[in-house]
Amino acid sequence: MKRPTIADVARRAGVSKGAVSYALNGQPGVSAATRQRILAIAEEIGFNPNSAARALSGASARAVGLALSRPARILGIEPFFMELISGVEAELSSRGYALTLQVVADPEAEVAVYRRWWGERRVDGVFVCDLRADDRRVPMLEELDLPAVVIGGPGHTGALPHVWSDDAAAVTETLEYLIALGHRRIARVGGLPGLLHTELRTSAFQRVCERPEVRWSLSVPSDYSGEDGARVTRRLLSAPERPTAIMYDNDVMAIAGLAVAQEMGLAVPGELSIVAWDDSPLCQLVHPALTALSRDIPAYGGHAARHLLALIRGEQVGAYQDEGAHLTPRGSTAPPRAS
Amino acid sequence: MKRPTIADVARRAGVSKGAVSYALNGQPGVSAATRQRILAIAEEIGFNPNSAARALSGASARAVGLALSRPARILGIEPFFMELISGVEAELSSRGYALTLQVVADPEAEVAVYRRWWGERRVDGVFVCDLRADDRRVPMLEELDLPAVVIGGPGHTGALPHVWSDDAAAVTETLEYLIALGHRRIARVGGLPGLLHTELRTSAFQRVCERPEVRWSLSVPSDYSGEDGARVTRRLLSAPERPTAIMYDNDVMAIAGLAVAQEMGLAVPGELSIVAWDDSPLCQLVHPALTALSRDIPAYGGHAARHLLALIRGEQVGAYQDEGAHLTPRGSTAPPRAS
DNA sequence: CTGAAAGCGCTTACAG
């Protein structure tokens, strides 16, 4: 089947290609009646402008890019990215933008991908996820004039606009709740050490744990996997002085931690309280249901997409603070049983 | 920063643009020495060919498309798609192809997306997931000359090449195992009714359950969510004649089912055996660990990508049968306790 | 083996 071109539309409408272009793009330079006729014909013969020709003529590529550098295994485990992508997509597709996705091996490869996309003019802008301290992508994207929105922060975003939520506040809220319940020995199983949001959560954890009520605290990094969550939990619970509460940086590790506690014969929440970061349906399926930090991840992605599109249109875009995670208490947290 | 073009490379190398193009694309028409020099200069000034110009000149778009029509919530829950995408990506990016992703509301919208992509020449080919009986996408893609590989089947794929695995065999293997354990009352919580693979699994289930050993059987559809899995399980276990074994079409529902059984005071596996389809790490984190149908989903995606790229190169591509899911027995299955 | 030139399908100043 032959693809119709703008020339086909012009011929049938009896106008020039320029007129068709103006009509299709809502530009002035064509009468309302002609515009109507042109649109009807385009619709009728199923015309869609060739995206390459459009992009080459200086118009936009109508695509934005997202490169992710987590191992496939982790991407599958965590609902986070798929939910984020769903939210991004909902916003993009309503504006006729496509999302170009690339999964790469490491942050270095991500830099190369962004640089290549820029050279290829393949995308009009990009998202930056999984920000790290001194992230090489930030100065590179500032240097190139490739519109970019960082999903994350605050801090280390350079001059790039960013959409962020206050992870530190969520950690503080959680710890204050645990302290109020009477917990005095609190541990945390954190995420990947290099990531900025991990560091922000870690600092917040340490700051709150300096309060006099907290007698013992420990924050341990992990790779986000259930295996790692289980391993760290086993170690924490086997120590002579074990925590009465553990917070986990994702839900998979929290569920793994719950399983370990049960396998070791510890009552949850009686002998161990558990809090999960990110509230997937699974948190409500286990017994006891997990107290979790909930947030609307698709909405987060939607905000990021909206900001990137505004940036591409040339609007001034600054930082946008999203709502942030809030604590949803369930059966896995309670006052520690006197022991 | 100004993007370097092919003219910049040509000028610095003292050759024509044509020569640069031949050198870059590994075409004959340029001496080895000149090719070397050109490549070195391109590398040095960070030249990447403008993808729009390339696509417009009849070369490929160097991108393939995937449209998904599941609600955001479900996409996040199931590791399947993210793992599939990871596998697809690994193969594509090693060949310099990008993946264009679009999440849409329903199958109708998917048809429109493919048609638009074709008109825009935005992609060189597409994947088709979540095949349905009498899927409108199949005749449409056959009519357009847009290379397409169906991920799924067998059957209802028309003349399109497809990558599939034998779900029916996996159902049969599972049921024969349960029957051998001594189960005589077996239920299944299936996936979305419209999907072909759901229907294939359902037929296989019903076929095996016609065997004389099976005294009672029931297959119930669901929407893949944990809530639905829990609801159906509760209903199954509350009936006067309840099953001694249930198999679930995904792991989230199986975990939900396990939780329901425990909440109802039923011993797993003593009073109820549970089998999950798709073996995520979570299956090993719950207690007892779930017997599951395991498969290598990233590899599945990789095969599909390899076939699509071959099709785009103009090679003959037929059906490819992937390895398929195999049963991994764990603690959630055992002979039914005499009751 | 190399160069000059046409052409892909749009968009957008520039004249009428």
Next chain:
DNA sequence: CTGAAAGCGCTTACAG
């Protein structure tokens, strides 16, 4: 309000 034309940056026959 409309038309003719240049140009985006490549690829690829076509001459030399």
